[in-house]
Amino acid sequence: MNTTSSSVKKKMKNKIRFSDEQIRCLETMFDSETKIESKKKVQLARELGLQPRQVAIWFQNKRARWKSKLLERDYSILMDNYKSLASRFEVLKKEKQSLLVQVIIQFYSLLNRHV
């Protein structure tokens, strides 16, 4: 996803990069809504000097990239949570073992009372 084709290649000479300004505007629009309506799209395209289709496709791609980033972040958060839960779990396990022993001891003490 992060591999970039260099902007200058024989077969890709028709490609242009959007300007920083264009990208800034697009990003801003994206921040408010990840999907853009037709009307707004046309308007934005006009403002930016782009074809509506270009704007549409940019949004498409942006959603895909954004979704991936989100997933990466969620994954790492979940992993942290998992690790901490796991260590708490181990603590609890040991606690249980010692409690178990205590139960047994108490029980047998009770038994011994009737000797």
Add this chain to the structure above:
Amino acid sequence: MKRLGSSDSLGALMSICPNTTDEHNQGNNHVYTREFQALLEGLDEEGCVEESGGHMAEKKRRLSVDQVKALEKNFEVENKLEPERKVKLAQELGLQPRQVAVWFQNRRARWKTKQLERDYAVLKANFDSLKHNYETLKLDNETLLSEIGELKSKLNEDGKSECILRVKEETIVPETDEKSKAETTVNSLTKCDIDSTHLNLENLNGTNGVISASVFTDFKDGSSDSTDSSAILNEDNNSPTAAISSSTGGVSPHQFLDLQNGTMDCTFQFKDPKANIIRDVHKAYQPQFVKIEEHNFSGEESCSTFFSDDQAPTLHWYCPEDWN
């Protein structure tokens, strides 16, 4: 999560998900696929796009189904492309080498995302499972704690209480851990008494010194034989089992406290004739553990932690001959 498919026409370019070929199944699929179509049409990270009017018809031509199939097959074998393979493939399929390269690039990106989705799902399942076990364990401990309290108070009472120790054997079958990424390990318990509730104090994962114990509380009144049992708990890390041996009037099979692998089984029954208190200890414990390949959270504790610090490593308990 969005399903991926080659349902719409341009989706054939990606041929991402072989399991969906429904032409009419556009609704769920097309968003993701379309986004990658766009990628394939030549956008890079920064939104580089072909000039609006100026693209050649040839560039826009979709790959045929056969071409995609061949590419996919190739991708399965090896997802990175060397120059020679690229050229060869391009020739075979009647494509430009560049097209093949770009296809592989996008395909790898696509695969990475899918892989992340899979990893996330596995992790989520593991987490939920662990959480469930954690909650259960917590409840177990609370129950044990109250059990201890009640036993202690009983100890301080003047009145007699009948204590019947019934020791039963029980089989616990641990499933073997496989190497697969996502697996479930479930330990099953057989209940001995119909009306009994049991506290299953079973821990996960037998490989590192797990102690399991079942404490049964029998609701039935005085139905048990009184058993003498002399119980010897011997912690010996070398021997796989220590024995709680019982010499009884009835037939009580040997019980084992297996500190290495596993199981101790005792039935505790309390019947206080005065207050008619019957202990109610119940927990259903289901250790489900789905493994993630890079993580192994099985406990490292050795048997030596089974006994808390102020306990002697070897305990000898004897029950009197005729205490009933």
